[in-house]
Amino acid sequence: MSATVIPASAYVSHMPELPELEALRLQLGPRLEGRLVTAVDVNPKSGHLLRYPPDSFAEELPYRKFTRTWRRGKHLVFDLKLARGGELRHLAINPMLGGRFQLAGPDTKAPATRVFSLRLDGGDELRYLDFRDMGRIYWTADPAADVLAWREMGPEATCSATRRSWPASATRTRTRSCGRRSCCRCAGARR
Known part of the structure; x- marks a missing residue:
């Protein structure tokens, strides 16, 4: 696994999450692009963090491919498109203080703080963990309409x-x- 060095001059903001989110984007993006979601599992104890019905979330994500990973403000955004073409949707996550991402192999035990797991082709899982139950997760076709304060965000710090x-x-x-x-x-x- 190679690490990408981000120059310190890229962080000219008072947003402490920015370096972490940019590092996540750089690490996860290349590993996810083109990968197919084969199954979704939502932890019933943490499903309340989803700003979308958990059952619908689990039904709509399979058979979608990751097309892009990007950042807007404090949100890490994953673009997913149906494998055979169709509507582009966005998985926007604001991890806040306790949110973490884990890209794990199929035999790795899921932590109790898991909110959801996306099983990928090849058997790996992308997991979102939140030990403080503070994160915000949006599954949307239009982030400007559905993500709180998206339209009011100022310019990008980078x-x-x-x-x-x-x-x-x-x-x-x-x-x-x-x-x-x-x-x-x-x-x-x-x-």
């Missing part, structure tokens, strides 16, 4: 084009400059 066009007052929280060019607030103060 987007350099957004940082150039965003007003300096929106990125600056203190008046004194630290003098580093890599600091978003200080770069904005020199405009």
Whole structure:
């Protein structure tokens, strides 16, 4: 397993989850793209974290392929499309404080904190675990309509084009400059 190094300058935000979510996206994305979901198991004790009926969730995900893994704000988003073509849907997960992802082999015992498991072709399972029961899981065709506060989210913290066009007052929280060019607030103060 090879690790991808993400430069520290990519994290110019006060969102502590950003480095973890970007690392997850980089690690899970290539391992999931093109893989087929063959079965879904929802833990009845944790199904309340789904913002979708658990039975429908378990029925609709099988026979879908992962097409893309991306991040929007504090959400890790998996795009899934029916294997024979059809509607694209999104599995958007905000792991909050206690959410974790586990890509495990078929013989690995599932932890008690498992919310759901997606069995993949080849036998592996993608599991979402949440030991604090705080995560938010959305299964949707339109995240802007169904995911809370999606439309109100500001610009992406890692987007350099957004940082150039965003007003300096929106990125600056203190008046004194630290003098580093890599600091978003200080770069904005020199405009």
